[in-house]
Each structure stands twice: as structure tokens, then as C-alpha cells.
Amino acid sequence: MARSNLLKDTVSGQVDVENILLRLKIILSDLDDENILGWIEGELRGYGEEDIVPDYRIIKGRPMGTYVVNGHAKYSEALVPLNFTILGKEMIDEMLTLNVRDGISTIEKNLNSKNRDRLGKPIATEICHTISNYELQILSMTIRYAANDFEAILSKVKGKIVDIIMVLEKNFGSSAIDEMDISEQVIDDPEKREEAATYINQLVYNENPTSIELGNKNKIKNSTIGKLFGRK
Structure with missing residues (x-):
């Protein structure tokens, strides 16, 4: 399978991480998952005093x-x-x-x-x-x-980005990633969207799969993700 330009740009080191995150944010917005977008926003804008920062x-x-x-x-x-x-x-x-x-x-x-x-x-x-x-x-x-x-923080974030892009490529294809638009596939195949969102949540927050409850817009139940954003 041909790789997306987004993945190539990430591993090349020639494009700054902020640029990669902004492009990824556009794609991930189609998944309509507030926890994933919360991580993206934290890395882009920074974490507030009331936020629990990731371990890395x-x-x-x-x-x-x-x-x-x-x-x-x-x-x-x-x-x-x-x-x-x-x-x-x-x-x-x-x-x-x-x-x-x-x-x-x-x-x-x-x-x-x-x-x-x-x-x-x-x-x-x-x-x-x-x-x-x-x-x-x-x-x-x-x-x-x-x-x-x-530098270790940057490396950790880039590693997560690479894993996320690979999940997106597998579920939606490299062409859709380059076009930064997976909305049609998300609408046509809700199960594909839910599977991708679940895996990406696990990659971002290092969650055990059993701690994520599917359905109801991926409501987080007693998990690290929930604690990061004050949810129960």
C-alpha cells in the first residue's frame, strides 16, 4: 500500500510537528471524538493549569x-x-x-x-x-x-502521530489522508469510524482496550482519558 504524504512528511523530519498536528487535526475532526481532539489541542496550544499533562x-x-x-x-x-x-x-x-x-x-x-x-x-x-x-x-x-x-517529548508525540496516521491509512486509505477528508467514509461506514476512534484513543492515552466503552460517542468510563479531562 502506498503511504500518504502526511506519513512521509512526519518521518522525514523536514516538516515541523505543529504543521503535522494541524493537518492531522483536520482529518481527525471527521471522527467527531472529543478525547482525540482534546489531545491534539493540548499538544498544539499547550495544557492548562487545570489539565493533567501526559506522563511523557x-x-x-x-x-x-x-x-x-x-x-x-x-x-x-x-x-x-x-x-x-x-x-x-x-x-x-x-x-x-x-x-x-x-x-x-x-x-x-x-x-x-x-x-x-x-x-x-x-x-x-x-x-x-x-x-x-x-x-x-x-x-x-x-x-x-x-x-x-x-527532545524525548517531541519524539514521543511524533511516534504517536505515526501510529495514528497508519491506523487512518489502514481504515480510510492513503488518498483520503492526503485529501484530508474522510467524512464520506465515516458517514457511509460508522463501524469503521468507531474502530478507528477506539484504536486511536488507545494509542494516544496508552489505554487498555477493556477500559474503553464503545457507543454513545465513545463515552469514556473510569479511564485515564476520563481523568485527564475530568470525566467520570
Whole structure:
């Protein structure tokens, strides 16, 4: 079977991921599945503070900063030993963790910038002072995140896109994908639409097939998808 141009563009790496997602959004809109479109919108526009971000968008950083040990030795741009602060393990873990909520285009731009190796989350001075003690006085600190972690997000999204396009090709054909119009087939064969929507939901949300209840516009029941969008 001949492959669609959309699939070729995705794997070539010559077209940015945002462009691929926008084209995919047009095609997937014919499936009329709010959960699939919700994932597309999250990746395009970013995830709001009220949204639970996908696991692949949760990354851990390293605390780098300037601090004084025992009132004498001063270290600059060094790894901050947070275990010597008043913070417990859980609070340290929370401080180092970043839920990447930016849209995919912002992630791509950051990775293509000259500061790609200095991406980080600055910690307010008052917080640095609050968690300090005599043994460790933190003057300034930034949680640095590796560019590889952001590249892994892009890689994960592209992998899902490739799988989704292959499902669409199998169910609707490469020509329909290139024309970005599967509406007639969706209307003529509702079962084909439902099968495609079910598989794509599983690909997007890593769902077990038994946790998705078909019918009633693919209503999600006690699943990860439902939790992501606040449904029960």
C-alpha cells in the first residue's frame, strides 16, 4: 500500500510537528471524538493549569545555583545539595519536577534556540532563603532541564502521530489522508469510524482496550482519558 504524504512528511523530519498536528487535526475532526481532539489541542496550544499533562511531559531537573556552606565556602553555578536543606524528600522531588505545559511549537523553538542547554525554572530568592539553614545558605537557584528530555517529548508525540496516521491509512486509505477528508467514509461506514476512534484513543492515552466503552460517542468510563479531562 502506498503511504500518504502526511506519513512521509512526519518521518522525514523536514516538516515541523505543529504543521503535522494541524493537518492531522483536520482529518481527525471527521471522527467527531472529543478525547482525540482534546489531545491534539493540548499538544498544539499547550495544557492548562487545570489539565493533567501526559506522563511523557513530566520531567526531572537538576538544582544548579550559588550557595555558601557552613558560612565559609562559596560555590557558583554548582549542583545544590538540597538534601542538606529543610526540605523533605517529597518536597525536593516536587521542586525538581516540571510538568511541561507548553505547546509543541514552543518546545521546538526552545530546542532550536541558542539557550537550549540552559532551559530552566528559576526559584524565587525568598524560597531559597526560606529553605536554607546555617550549613547550607542558598543565594540563588535554578532547576535546569536537559534538552534531551524535551527532545524525548517531541519524539514521543511524533511516534504517536505515526501510529495514528497508519491506523487512518489502514481504515480510510492513503488518498483520503492526503485529501484530508474522510467524512464520506465515516458517514457511509460508522463501524469503521468507531474502530478507528477506539484504536486511536488507545494509542494516544496508552489505554487498555477493556477500559474503553464503545457507543454513545465513545463515552469514556473510569479511564485515564476520563481523568485527564475530568470525566467520570
